[in-house]
Each structure stands twice: as C-alpha cells, then as structure tokens.
Amino acid sequence: MTQGSSHANREPRLHRVVVIVDENSNPFELGCATEVFGLHRPEMSRQLYDFRLCAPEPRTLMRDGFFTLTGVAGLEAADTADTLIVPNRPDVAVPRRPAVLDAVRRAHARGARLVGLCSGAFTLAEAGILHGRRAATHWQWADEFRSSFPTVHLEEDVLFVADGDVLTSSGSAAALDLGLYIVRTDHGAEVANTVSRRLVFAAHRDGGQRQFIERPVPDPSTASLSPVLEWARERLDTPLTVLDLAARAAVSPATLHRHFRAHLGTTPLAWLTRERVVLACRLIERGESRFDVVARRSGLGTAAHLRTLMRRATGLSPSEYRRRFGRAEMA
Template structure:
C-alpha cells in the first residue's frame, strides 16, 4: 500500500453529516501530521478531508466543518477512511455511498473506524467478507447486513483491501496496524510513542464490552510486561511469568484474558516478533542472530512467525523496511 517514496500515499477521509470528530482526529493525527522526529525526507502520507457539502455539521451539531475538499477528491486517494457516526440506522447519502463504491472499484484501500462499517456495508462492499463494528451496534448491524461475516468481539479486522475497526479507540489500533503494514514496526512504534499509546494491540483482542466489576480487581500487568519486554531474548515461559507475578499460571492466564484479551504465550510471541522486525529494520541480516535476540529460537521459527504476522519472509521484510530503503530509522 503506502510506500516510502517521493510521492506520499494519499489518504482521503470522508466527513459526512453527523460524523464523530474523534475518529476524524485519529485519521489526521496518524496519517496527516508531519513527523520530523523520524528524520524522513518527506511525509508518510498526504491527507485530505472530503465532505458532501460546503458545510457539514458533525457530532450532533457541536462542530461545523467547512473549507474542505468535495467528494471528488476521493477519486485521487490511495486509501479512503470512513469514520462512524451515532445515527447508524439512517441511510447514508447517495453521493457518499457512490464515492465509497468508486474508490473500492478502482482498487483503493478502504478503512472504516467504529460504526463506519455501516457505510461500507450499505455501499455493498462487505457482503461475504469479514468485518467488525462497535459491540453496542453488533446486533443492529447483523439485522441490517446479514450477508456480512461480522466478528463483533475483536478490535479490528484486516481483510486485505478493506479494514474495519471496532470502536473509536480501536481506530488507533487499526491506524497503527496500517502504519506498521505500510512502513514497518520501527515507524509504527515511533508514532505510538508520540501518541503515548500502546504500540501494538493485536486485532484479535476482544472488545471491552460491559461485564460485572469483580469484587477484588486484578492488579495491573504493567510491571510484569515491562520486566518481560527487557528479557525477550531469554527462554521465558508462562510458568516463569506467573512466578514473577507471584500468582499461579491459571490466575496469570485469567489476568491476561481480562486485561489484554489474549494469552501470556500469545502476547510473548507477539512481542518477540515485533522485536525481530525492529532488528531487521535496523540492519541485522543474520537470521540466527535475530531469532536468538528476539527469543524466537531458530531461523525456521523466525521465518514462520514473521510470515504469519506480516505475510512476508525475512528477506522480503528487509527489502521493504530495512535500511537499504535509504531512509533513516529511529535509534
């Protein structure tokens, strides 16, 4: 998708009547701001806000957006972002739906944030495909769009050229996932640090739906995670993590499920793969060294894990994101 080149990847954000401004802010924050701290020769993306009218009232009329481009700007975008809005049952305007269909038909990548997936489904883009939406609207979505393979429990779904985020905050997770996919783990981590946001929450994590508050809240996993991240190259086991946290393995599993929506082993593997990506991006070419330093053990396991996480072999990942691309990376 977006490549490191002299021509930035073009992102269009459709701002319709009633659009949630938080998600517009997520799109502009992630894709539109300059990143001088990265030391890159130019911006990562070129962002344009598009509206179906010269003035659009958003978020129950709290804001009025004017001075934006028209929907014709969508036709020049490489990626189209469709934020959500509160009135999901009301049909979208024909010009907005037509713009979404045109973008998809010519091969643009389509992202929806929160209930923006309703617009994609209404445009006919999601029939037979995997997608997600905010858990509060899952049942309404199923009733309106029964042909969509809805996955209501996850943070986001990457279905190739169409990616859907479950909620407003999950839009940040999806956006960082796109940055990682486009520009590598090092760039995505640098942006997440500037946002003071978790660098990587896997899309398969569960949404934080309403549940009874436990009488005795679990302690934060933060100290344990920080401790483990400093020792990824060591042969850590779930039993060792549990011992460090002074709990049983079963209790540790329960805390990981409750607080992170994943298992200790899955989290540990994800962190090791992310570290392996950073090592490759920083120029380490010896796969056995990358595998050892990241805790993945063998070059064969590194290849398998990296391909599963990124769809790329180590050599292909290096060609796409390594120093040979000619751009400086964060220290």
C-alpha cells in the first residue's frame, strides 16, 4: 500500500474536547462533561469525540478537598482542543492562575470553541473573552459577575447562552443542557436524543428557559396538573384554548393561571405555545419538510406563524433548524 492510499483510508480525526481542571474545580460539572463528551457509547456505531482532561499541576485538589485528581495531561493539552471547557470554582473572587488564562486566550485566538460551565463564565470573563458578549452564570453570582465584568451582557435566569463560538451555562445541571445542545449542533438531533436517553435526561430544554422555579409546598387538596397537561399534549393539533384547559381541569381560567404560575412558572398560554413549538421541532427532526404541514400538525396554524414562534424560541427559522437538526437526507 502506498503512502497516498494509506492517508486516503485514514479515519478522520475526531473533534477534540479538552477540559481544564484547576484547584477547587467542581466535580459535578466535570462529571457532566465526561458523561456527555467522554464516555464510549456501545449503542452507537461511532465515537463522537476525542475527550481529554488536563490540569496546570500534576495533582489537583478538587472542591472542598473531596479528592485529589492525578494522572491527567498537562496544560499543554489545551493547545490541541477544538472545544475547550474552562475551569469553574465555588469561590469566584479567587482569580484563575495566569497560565490557565493564557491557555484560554490562545485557544480563542486560534478559533477553538470555548465553554464555561456554571462559574466558568468568570474564567472566560477574566481572560477577556466575554467582552461585549452575552453570557450566563449561576443566579447566585449574578450580582457579583455584573459588578466585576460590566462590559459583559449577562443574561440572568436562563439555562445557557450560545454566543457564537463562546458558550456559557448557568448552575449545575444546566451543564447537561448545554452539553446536549453542543452534541445536537455537532451531530444532529437523533444523536443528541440517544445521548439524552442514556443520561435519562431531557433531550432539549431551551437555553432561555428559567434556571429555577419557585415551588411553594403544594396544598394537598390541589389537584395535580399532570392529567390536563397530558390531555393537552395529545391534542396540540386542535384549536385548544386556555378556556379548554380550564374546563378540562374543572377550574376557572384565573385558578388555572395561578396553578400554572405556582407549579410550572409560566402561564397556560405560554405553556401551550411552547409545547406546540417543541412538537414542531420534533416533526422537522424526524424529516417532515413541508412547513405548512408542520404548522398544522403542531397546532401553530400557518407556516408564517411557525416561522415567527420558532425563531423566537430557538433563534432559528424552520429552514435553518432543518439544516442543523434534521435528518441527514434532509440537509
């Protein structure tokens, strides 16, 4: 075999995801990154990413001294990353070490995708990457972040923000939401759905969804909303109204509105619209290319209305969504 044919038959290089782990990093977000990007998945016929950990020191004491991480690559591995996940830390007032910030800046300069999970947004901002950009971080540190980095457009109370090649998530479990969004962007909706099933986690929550919902202790006499929600989901293609939901729940529209606010953090109409947009996205992912059909089957009415609501919810038009997340044959 000639050298040329050897190169021609060589497998393409996998997209490399590198996580920088630094002193006092949170184990949870590290675990999320490992679960989404690092695990071998026998249910798939291919590996999705080349995943590596690196650290500026041979021994890294993790948050609150829970354990010490050893045996990972040195910080030079960050210079090989296509996607670089930067370190977070519970004490956001402690600056990152200069070597870590320099590695982040080098990655950004050569065009790598940068990801900050939870308080990792502080690392990106400290490196100067977020100047003039949109970002998310844990609600607990929103005030401190805003005062420390006034040139960053902090989007409060959202799960994650994707601003071009710089992505940030809010607290803890939102790391999984952002990770699945990245898989979805890189490999399509079907692959992301497979990963989410393995994680037993929601396949797709909008980045703009609220970080948390205040949930008062429910009154035992309050009937669950689940039956009416399931009933509505089975009828999204019909002209359902808030009055229909209230009648099904056997309560007044005002009472239904209070229940939705208390238990779901939204209004009945906003919930109904969101469910219809989610259904429209699924139809497109599964290969339906006729947007008038998608609009009708999801209860959104017209293709024009579909376009308006999808762009508002996902930031993409139906055509753009199909190119990014539809089946390969629809690309």
